[in-house]
Amino acid sequence: MLKINNLSKSYNRGAIKAVDHLNLHVKPGEIFGFLGPNGAGKTTTIKMIVGLLNPDEGSIIVNGYDNQKNPIEAKRSIGYVPDTPTVYDRLTGIEYLNFMADVYQVPPNQRKERINYFLEMFDLTDAAEDLIKSYSHGMKQKIALAGALLHNPALWIMDEPMVGLDPKSSHLLKELMRQHCQNGNTVFFSTHILEVAERLCDRIGIIHRGKLIAVGTLDELRGGEQAETLENIFLELTEQ
Amino acid sequence: MSQFISLLKTILNVNFGISALRYRFTKEKSRLWEPVLIGLSIILGGGSVISLYTWFLQGVYKGGQILNSPELVLILALLACQLMVFIFGIFYVISAFYFSNDMDILVPLPLKPYHILASKFLIIVINEYLVTWPMLLPAIIIYGIGMRPGIAYWFKSFFILLFAPGIPLVVVSTFVLILMRVVSIRKSKDLMVVIGSLLGLLLGLTVNYFVQKVPEDNPQQFIQDLIVSRADVIQSIGQRFPPSLWATYGLARQGSEGWMYFTLYCLISLVLFVFLLWLGNLIFYRGLLAEQEVTRRRKRLSTEKINTEVEKASTPVKALFWKEWKLFLRTPVYAMNGLAGMIMVPFLMLMPFIAQEGKIKALLMQARQPNFLMWTTLSGAGLVLFTSSINIVACTSISREGQTFWISKVIPVPAKQQVTAKLLHSMAISCLGILVTTTVLGIVLRLSLLRLFIIFTLCLLGNLLLNALNLLIDLLRPKLEWNDPQEAVKQNLNGLFSILFTFAALAVFAVLTVLLVKAGISEWIIYAVLGLVMGLLTIPSTAALYALAETQYKKIEV
Ligand SMILES: Nc1ncnc2c1ncn2[C@@H]1O[C@H](COP(=O)(O)OP(=O)(O)OP(=O)(O)O)[C@@H](O)[C@H]1O
Ligand SMILES: [Mg+2]
Numbered sequence: 001m002l003k004i005n006n007l008s009k010s011y012n013r014g015a016i017k018a019v020d021h022l023n024l025h026v027k028p029g030e031i032f033g034f035l036g037p038n039g040a041g042k043t044t045t046i047k048m049i050v051g052l053l054n055p056d057e058g059s060i061i062v063n064g065y066d067n068q069k070n071p072i073e074a075k076r077s078i079g080y081v082p083d084t085p086t087v088y089d090r091l092t093g094i095e096y097l098n099f100m101a102d103v104y105q106v107p108p109n110q111r112k113e114r115i116n117y118f119l120e121m122f123d124l125t126d127a128a129e130d131l132i133k134s135y136s137h138g139m140k141q142k143i144a145l146a147g148a149l150l151h152n153p154a155l156w157i158m159d160e161p162m163v164g165l166d167p168k169s170s171h172l173l174k175e176l177m178r179q180h181c182q183n184g185n186t187v188f189f190s191t192h193i194l195e196v197a198e199r200l201c202d203r204i205g206i207i208h209r210g211k212l213i214a215v216g217t218l219d220e221l222r223g224g225e226q227a228e229t230l231e232n233i234f235l236e237l238t239e240q
Numbered sequence: 241m242s243q244f245i246s247l248l249k250t251i252l253n254v255n256f257g258i259s260a261l262r263y264r265f266t267k268e269k270s271r272l273w274e275p276v277l278i279g280l281s282i283i284l285g286g287g288s289v290i291s292l293y294t295w296f297l298q299g300v301y302k303g304g305q306i307l308n309s310p311e312l313v314l315i316l317a318l319l320a321c322q323l324m325v326f327i328f329g330i331f332y333v334i335s336a337f338y339f340s341n342d343m344d345i346l347v348p349l350p351l352k353p354y355h356i357l358a359s360k361f362l363i364i365v366i367n368e369y370l371v372t373w374p375m376l377l378p379a380i381i382i383y384g385i386g387m388r389p390g391i392a393y394w395f396k397s398f399f400i401l402l403f404a405p406g407i408p409l410v411v412v413s414t415f416v417l418i419l420m421r422v423v424s425i426r427k428s429k430d431l432m433v434v435i436g437s438l439l440g441l442l443l444g445l446t447v448n449y450f451v452q453k454v455p456e457d458n459p460q461q462f463i464q465d466l467i468v469s470r471a472d473v474i475q476s477i478g479q480r481f482p483p484s485l486w487a488t489y490g491l492a493r494q495g496s497e498g499w500m501y502f503t504l505y506c507l508i509s510l511v512l513f514v515f516l517l518w519l520g521n522l523i524f525y526r527g528l529l530a531e532q533e534v535t536r537r538r539k540r541l542s543t544e545k546i547n548t549e550v551e552k553a554s555t556p557v558k559a560l561f562w563k564e565w566k567l568f569l570r571t572p573v574y575a576m577n578g579l580a581g582m583i584m585v586p587f588l589m590l591m592p593f594i595a596q597e598g599k600i601k602a603l604l605m606q607a608r609q610p611n612f613l614m615w616t617t618l619s620g621a622g623l624v625l626f627t628s629s630i631n632i633v634a635c636t637s638i639s640r641e642g643q644t645f646w647i648s649k650v651i652p653v654p655a656k657q658q659v660t661a662k663l664l665h666s667m668a669i670s671c672l673g674i675l676v677t678t679t680v681l682g683i684v685l686r687l688s689l690l691r692l693f694i695i696f697t698l699c700l701l702g703n704l705l706l707n708a709l710n711l712l713i714d715l716l717r718p719k720l721e722w723n724d725p726q727e728a729v730k731q732n733l734n735g736l737f738s739i740l741f742t743f744a745a746l747a748v749f750a751v752l753t754v755l756l757v758k759a760g761i762s763e764w765i766i767y768a769v770l771g772l773v774m775g776l777l778t779i780p781s782t783a784a785l786y787a788l789a790e791t792q793y794k795k796i797e798v
Contacts, residue, residue: 047798050649051649051650052650073652075651076652080650086646087644088647090566090570090571091567098559099559100651101553102555102558103559103560103651103652104651111553131570
């Protein structure tokens with residue numbers, strides 16, 4: 001579903017190597033957790049997948065489409081939620097969702113159902129007619145989330161999606177992620193909450209200083225030592 | 241006080257992007273050519289405008305000398321400069337005081353409202369210097385070299401330069417403070433702010449117009465009066481707006497009288513400034529806090545209501561177009577900057593028409609003469625083209641997306657379609673401008689419908705050309721890193737480039753028209769040729785826009 005080959009990206013003309021020859025393969029039906037210390041290169045990788053940044057080298061295949069050669073098809077397969085949800089402040093919630101449905105060309109019969117579904121689920125029905133400017137941080141995040149998932153994309157890409165959500169919403173989101181994968185779709189998200197990764201993810205990748213230093217199921221990462229928590233593994237791996 | 245100084249320093253830094261510039265110079269050396277190129281084009285473009293202006297002022301100075309009142313050049317420059325500050329100040333003040341995002345950070349700091357107000361005010365003053373010094377300096381130098389008034393003159397000039405934007409800005413700021421206080425209790429504040437400030441501007445212009453007009457019923461008499469007493473010249477012009485008069489007297493009069501006027505001017509400026517701070521301390525925060533609050537309906541929506549909203553599915557281009565519209569109209573800074581020009585100019589045209597002065601009446605009669613109609617139509621078209629194309633809509637249309645540009649990059653809509661929506665949006669606003677101005681022109685000049693139609697069509701083609709070019713400018717160097725919307729339109733060099741471009745294009749068309757007329761080509765063919773040239777030029781410019789859209793959208797990283 002998502003294939004990253006030899007991906008590199010540096011900032012300031014090579015002064016900062018944010019992502020360094022990264023290889024990664026995420027299979028359909030998988031929830032993939034992307035872990036790493038601050039500044040490891042998670043956001044940079046995610047931005048390259050969704051087309052916000054151009055890679056220095058390497059390729060990214062989304063749903064069979066190379067995102068450099070077939071950007072439109074690749075984008076259509078992705079639902080992306082950024083780490084800071086800056087959406088159009090001066091649209092109302094419903095206007096924003098309608099806009100997203102239009103640009104992703106969600107068919108009319110589906111859009112009604114899905115918009116109502118997300119508004120209800122995230123408790124936004126009351127606020128739907130208000131300007132997004134008046135929303136709280138978490139509400140903004142939820143409307144961004146709803147906008148990204150309306151077209152039922154094959155691949156969800158989320159950068160720290162739980163930050164700022166209340167317990168109920170983050171529980172709902174986790175449920176949603178599970179459901180989505182059960183239908184054969186894929187979720188790829190970065191997080192700092194190791195318990196979430198531990199319980200939710202089928203596979204986990206740990207990135208450190210731009211390099212993927214570990215990838216696999218929790219058991220594989222433990223390497224036989226059943227007692228090891230993900231926290232310990234993470235701390236050990238990212239020690240140097 | 242030290243608190244205030246550090247506040248001022250920080251805001252200055254942010255305002256002129258000093259740290260960002262330093263970062264660019266030290267870290268991104270490869271892009272050094274960009275500031276150099278920008279500097280060069282400003283020097284060239286600005287330089288040619290200033291030399292033209294200086295040349296004009298020299299004429300005024302010589303004329304003033306003949307009339308035995310050389311200080312005419314000073315008062316003219318001071319008046320023009322203060323009018324300029326007044327017109328541009330109103331939007332500037334509103335956006336700096338009320339719509340800038342740094343207020344979220346500043347308000348919680350242990351500062352008095354007047355600290356913040358004062359620092360913001362001084363920032364605006366410093367920004368205005370960029371306009372007022374080029375306007376005043378030539379006049380001051382021309383007078384200083386011509387009259388050799390001594391060292392005290394230069395000393396006083398320095399302070400006049402510093403104080404010049406002060407008084408009009410205080411007037412504008414007071415109006416804005418009160419407007420925002422009044423508006424803060426209303427619903428749909430954003431709209432009220434736009435309407436209120438536009439009305440304020442029109443009111444100010446009306447007052448200025450009727451107060452400052454020179455008695456011209458009997459020009460002969462007027463000039464004689466001028467020659468008889470030199471005091472009269474200045475008084476009759478600057479009478480109703482004393483500050484520029486005091487400044488002029490302060491500069492031009494010798495000895496203690498000059499010093500007295502000079503002190504009066506500076507003192508009044510300071511007193512008004514203190515008054516503004518006092519008023520600000522009283523009402524600034526209330527308006528500001530109300531502005532941050534967004535009206536919410538908070539009423540439960542029935543599913544049916546949502547369903548009817550949702551059913552309006554449309555194509556991506558249509559959806560993008562309406563998004564542009566909504567964001568443009570709902571952001572006061574954008575709406576004010578985009579609409580001010582097309583409202584102000586027709587208004588300025590209507591005013592003398594309503595006032596029905598002798599001279600203007602004669603001029604209008606002349607313009608309606610059959611043998612004059614071609615010139616009237618052509619210059620009318622020029623005027624309409626100018627007012628409808630001088631706006632910031634197209635040249636900031638990508639910049640305005642700012643932090644939300646990631647959406648444009650992520651959605652599966654080709655850049656060409658996105659650019660199309662933007663072009664359509666800027667054309668819609670241009671059309672509005674063309675319609676309003678053409679209508680006023682029709683009323684004032686009593687042009688036939690056919691001629692109005694010709695003006696409309698020519699301007700539509702011209703706007704398509706200019707909007708495509710302006711959009712291209714923004715596509716090539718969008719300014720996406722900003723915190724409050726006013727930076728996207730006010731502190732965006734693309735606006736300047738667009739004005740230079742538009743002037744150049746208008747000049748080319750004017751020259752072409754004159755050449756055609758001189759060649760003795762008949763009226764209707766001239767219109768056809770102009771339309772054809774504009775239409776033909778549109779093809780390469782839109783082609784360039786579309787050719788570059790895809791690569792540029794890909795190149796912009798966020
Ligand atoms: N716009 C930028 N310009 C320069 N350097 C950048 C930029 N964005 C990120 N970096 C650098 O790239 C590296 C990776 O940053 P990135 O944002 O991908 O980290 P991250 O893993 O998402 O961290 P966090 O957990 O804090 O979100 C860091 O060293 C960072 O300083
Ligand atoms: Mg990050």
